[in-house]
Amino acid sequence: MGDEDIEVLVETELPEEDEHEHTKAEELEIDIVHSFEMRLKGSMQVSKKVLDKLGLEKYIPLIDKHKIGIEALMHLGHGGLEGMGIKNAVDRATIMAAGEAGFIIADPPKIDGKPVEVRVKVGFARLARINTVNLTCDIKLFIDLYWNDPNMVGVDPENVPNYVWRPNAYIYNSIDGTGTNGGKVNEHQVSLMDTETGLMLYPLEVEVTISNDMDLRKFPFDSDAVDIIILQSEDGDAEDWVLRQHENVESSVQFFYNVFETPEWDVNGFSLDFFESMGGNGVMYTHCVLSIHIRRRPLFYIWKLVLPLFLTTAFAFGSFFFDVNELEARSNTAATTLLTTVALIYVLSNELPKTNYQTLIDWFLVFCLVVQLLVWIISNLLTTDLVANTERAQDVDSRYAFVMAGIFTFGTLALFLPKLVKWAMSNKFSRPAYPLKGRKGNELEYYTFEANKNVWY
Known part of the structure; x- marks a missing residue:
């Protein structure tokens, strides 16, 4: 039987019997189950949203009328459900199958009508x-x-x-998919942690790739906040439950390995932002934004990019060592250096960010190319072919070489040395220089990572 045949079968309602009052036997069966349910500590009301998704919203008034909880619903069977007034055999079978499969769950356990507060703890593997x-x-x-x-x-x-209620959430900025099936997600069983308070735990194990926007204007001396956005699933809303921070905030975000040895980055601290905002469907959803604050270690780019470009540009000044009347040698030296730099940039382009603005490294690349181009132009202009006085040309040539070499050296040091010293001298665990603002404009607290406190290895 194909999917279309199944859909037709499900949608086809069996002839309903005429409305009549329950027989005494049917009423007795319901009353017995009610009594049994009331003695159960775990009795909970059926989630109306789940019935709505199953296409059984027309039976919500019946469930409300009889005050049927999930425990009773699972024991009624076909006879009891029919006695309630659910005459359609397919609907009865759907309810029983959904109950056995765990698709029918309880309503959120609100207290005084307030949304359930769900506290969040995160551990990184x-x-x-x-x-x-x-x-x-x-x-x-x-x-x-x-x-x-x-x-x-x-x-x-x-x-x-x-069938106990549990909150459903997912990683909003996952690029593997935005639902709970995005990337790799393992949902574990709900656990009762404290029988005296009814403290519940629902753990999710998530393995995904997330999008991570960066401000790279100071690259490679930049810092970043890796934002992990935990969003409420659409089977709930902020009127049902909300995400809130754990009581022990400093240990609510932990690493289960030595994160301090991450090769390119210093992992320094974290901040948390909890808020509610309206989705595109006009429903309010609860959010948790966990920001891991990191700082780049720039030495890789200093040794592998800045130093090679500096030396290549310095070699361009070799054209000034040739006599002013050796036009071909001077021109070839400057041109070869320029082409070498272009080739080096092409090779290293895979390591450079692709932005629509200039990073610090981009400005240095432009600086090197401009200096090399000026060296080529000047070394060609100051030749005996263009300057009649050879001695004067030689003197001007030496001055240009000295001035341009000084400008290039000073410019390179001015671009990188202060930032390198500041990076080496600063406390990597201090609060980031960029503002830590919440979605509502509030100032966020900053918490550092420390070994044997929230980092374990």
Whole structure:
């Protein structure tokens, strides 16, 4: 039987019987189940949103009328459901199959009508491949969601029902997909952590690649905030439950390996921002933005890019060592150096960010090319072919060589030396220089990473 045949079968309603009052036997069956349910600590109301997704929203008034909880719904069977007034056999089968599969869950355990507060803890197993070119980052983390469920007070932790309510969330800025199936997500069982308070835990294991926008104007002396956006799934909204920070904030974000040995970056600290905002469908959703604050280690680019470009440009001044009447030698030296620099830039382009603005490295590349071009022009102009007085040409040639070499050396040092000294002398764990503002404009707290506190290895 194909998918279309199944859809037709599901959508086809069996002839309904005439409306009539329940027989005493049917009413007794429902009453017995009600009594049984009331004695259960884990009794919970059926989620109306789940019934709506199953296309069974027409039975919500019946469930409200009989105050049927999930525990009772699972015990009624076909006879009890028919006695409630659900005459369609396909609908009864859908409800029972959904219940057995765990698709029917309880409503959020609100207290006094307030949204359930879900506290967040995050543990990193990997934060790697922070890609400056593609603006991405690979992460593997565990998201622990905690909340209190009054319905679970006194329940045996070994017998937590599979229909207990749990919050669903996903990584919004995952480029592997925006749903809970984006990347690799393992959902574990809901656990009862404290029977006296009904403290619940729902852990998610997430392995994804996220988009990571960077401000690279100071590259390679830049800092970055790797934002991990945890967003409420669309099967809930901010009226049902909200994400909030854990009581022990400083240890609510942890690394389970020596993150201080990340090759290109210093991983310094984190900040958290919790807020609610309206989605495109007009529904308010809750967000948690976890920002991991990192600082680049620039020495790779100093040794592999800045120094080779500096030496290549310095070799261009070799054209001034030739006599002013040796036009071919002077021209070839300057031109060869210019072509070598272009080839070097082409080879290194895979390591450079592709931006629509100039980074610090970009300005240095332009500086080197301009100096080399000027060396080529001047070394060709100051020849005996263009200047009649050879002695005067030689004197002017020496002055230009000295002045231009000084400008190039001073310009290179001015671009990089102060920033290199500042990087070496600064405390990498200090609060970032860029502003830490929340979505609502509030100032965010900054927490540092420390060994044996929130970094374990």
